[in-house]
Amino acid sequence: MEIFKASKQWAERPADERFWGPKDAAQAAMEYRQSAATSTVHYGDLRVEARGDDIALLGKTDAPATLTHYAFGQLAQRVKAPADYLRQLPPTLAAQNLNHGLKARGDDGDKAQLLLHRNGGLLARCLTGIGYRRIWNHEILDRLIELEEDMGWKVPPARPAVKDPRIRPATEEDCGWCGQTGLSIRPGDMIAPAGVYCSDRDMFAFMVNPDRTLRNPADTETPLMRGFFIWNSEVGDRSFGVMSFLLDAVCGNHIVWGAQDVQEIKVRHVGSARNKAFGQLRAQLIAYENESASDDEARIKASQGLTLGGDDEEVLERLLKWASRKPKLKRLLNESTIKDAQLIANKTPRYGNPRTPWAIAAGLTEISQRRKHAAQRVEMDGAAGQVAQIAF
Numbered sequence: 001m002e003i004f005k006a007s008k009q010w011a012e013r014p015a016d017e018r019f020w021g022p023k024d025a026a027q028a029a030m031e032y033r034q035s036a037a038t039s040t041v042h043y044g045d046l047r048v049e050a051r052g053d054d055i056a057l058l059g060k061t062d063a064p065a066t067l068t069h070y071a072f073g074q075l076a077q078r079v080k081a082p083a084d085y086l087r088q089l090p091p092t093l094a095a096q097n098l099n100h101g102l103k104a105r106g107d108d109g110d111k112a113q114l115l116l117h118r119n120g121g122l123l124a125r126c127l128t129g130i131g132y133r134r135i136w137n138h139e140i141l142d143r144l145i146e147l148e149e150d151m152g153w154k155v156p157p158a159r160p161a162v163k164d165p166r167i168r169p170a171t172e173e174d175c176g177w178c179g180q181t182g183l184s185i186r187p188g189d190m191i192a193p194a195g196v197y198c199s200d201r202d203m204f205a206f207m208v209n210p211d212r213t214l215r216n217p218a219d220t221e222t223p224l225m226r227g228f229f230i231w232n233s234e235v236g237d238r239s240f241g242v243m244s245f246l247l248d249a250v251c252g253n254h255i256v257w258g259a260q261d262v263q264e265i266k267v268r269h270v271g272s273a274r275n276k277a278f279g280q281l282r283a284q285l286i287a288y289e290n291e292s293a294s295d296d297e298a299r300i301k302a303s304q305g306l307t308l309g310g311d312d313e314e315v316l317e318r319l320l321k322w323a324s325r326k327p328k329l330k331r332l333l334n335e336s337t338i339k340d341a342q343l344i345a346n347k348t349p350r351y352g353n354p355r356t357p358w359a360i361a362a363g364l365t366e367i368s369q370r371r372k373h374a375a376q377r378v379e380m381d382g383a384a385g386q387v388a389q390i391a392f
Contacts, residue, residue, distance in 0.1 A: 005229055006206040006254040010194050015164040018193040021155045022144035025198045029138035037116040044106025048098045050091035057124050065122035074127045126235030135240050137203040140232055152211040157185040158194035159252035167192045177210045182249030202233040241266040262365045264381050304358040312342050315355045332383045340367055361388035
């Protein structure tokens with residue numbers, strides 16, 4: 001199975017959002033935090049004005065704040081106005097529509113949370129509900145620095161994707177460790193900052209642990225590494241999330257190859273979001289650290305060594321019967337889904353015997369990555385994990 005989530009970031013991020021690692025990204029994220037101001041306001045105290053070609057947001061003090069593209073969309077959504085339509089209108093007419101909506105929200109007594117950037121003037125980065133609980137990007141990046149320094153996690157080197165003055169040849173320090181793993185960059189190859197991304201809207205990081213490889217019983221020539229993605233948004237654009245996996249290799253464009261045992265968690269920015277997010281991150285990565293390679297290899301070997309049936313029909317029948325005793329799995333692992341997973345397993349020699357829990361779980365994980373919504377992916381990944389554990 002291939003995962004393109006990190007490669008998409010590699011391909012699309014502009015140069016000013018790319019970093020070599022969590023340390024320099026944390027510095028940029030801290031600058032965003034230090035220049036930030038937050039405020040809880042009544043909608044009735046807000047209004048907008050057309051100023052040239054822009055729309056400015058004003059409160060009780062009449063201090064104007066320019067709206068980012070994303071914040072404008074949030075404001076339009078809050079007052080139930082179509083943002084794309086408003087962007088096509090003359091600023092004065094767009095302002096009239098927004099002020100009408102703000103007055104209606106204000107008459108209901110509703111409040112909003114504002115995140116402002118102070119740099120000479122004011123820039124409104126987002127406008128969220130009062131139930132929103134912000135997780136700052138620098139808090140996450142600070143924890144990634146600890147993983148890098150204390151636990152051996154590294155950002156895989158990557159080839160240049162955009163014009164960037166920092167492009168240079170890779171050194172032994174950059175990628176000398178790649179030779180024992182499935183990473184494609186070698187000393188002398190041209191590389192650029194990638195793998196950790198941070199902006200005024202969100203952050204994303206990709207790290208692997210080359211010191212804790214596993215032998216794959218189905219492919220003794222290719223060791224498996226542990227890896228994870230982590231992402232967050234300070235402005236409500238997405239939930240906090242972590243995806244962990246075992247992998248065969250990483251290309252210079254950060255495509256993850258041969259991903260197995262994929263697990264994903266996400267935390268919405270509500271309630272005790274910060275505690276939940278960091279608690280789950282800590283629990284997941286400490287479990288990674290504490291599991292010995294021999295334990296993981298034994299688990300993989302057991303899952304790859306159990307044959308569920310003599311043919312595909314017997315495997316299907318056994319899995320349907322097994323899932324029927326588990327209410328949550330009964331809905332997810334229906335006949336159609338299991339057959340799709342079997343088809344993938346039969347077409348992928350790397351997964352070994354296609355009638356084993358390991359191969360079926362790998363097929364289910366591939367299916368999960370096709371699901372549009374994160375919640376559906378998390379559910380299917382959980383089901384795949386339970387299938388892989390049938391051997392125990």
